[in-house]
Amino acid sequence: MDENYGWICGDSSIILHTDNGGVSDHCLPEGITFTTQEQIDNFQTDYPGCTEIEGDVFIGAWEPMSNISNLNGLNVLTTIGGNLNIEGSDALSSLTGLGNLTSIGGYLNIFGNDSLTSLTSLESLTYVEGLIIGIN
Secondary structure, eight states: OOTTOEEEEOSTTOEEEESSSSOOSEEOTTOEEEOSHHHHHTHHHHSTTOOEEOSOEEEOOTTTTOOOOOOGGGTTOOEESSOEEEESOTTOOOOTTOTTOOEEEEEEEEEOOTTOOOOGGGTTOOEEEEEEEEOO
16 A cells, blocks of 8 residues: 555444545544634644534633634634534634635534624635624
């Protein structure tokens, strides 16, 4: 086998062949929740090669409020298959880090981020199923 190819074996009925050393760019079919800046910062280490999250993504927390101040650790994401919720992150002033995101298969919900003043980092987004923005 060429060293640039790898095989990932899941359960006995699934074999996934990739060309990036065994890491699929599709990941997290169950989605992911980020409630801390550390989780955002560690995304690329924790999920190497993940550029397309299949499930929902939740960023933020209400009680206690999230300490997320930037989304730079998510700059490799190009697609989210489900909803993207960005809620309850008072320290988040921009969406920088989501600049490579081109598609959201579900809704984009942005709510309750008191310091957020701009959506300009979403300029690459070409598809979203629906949009809800409020009280930011």
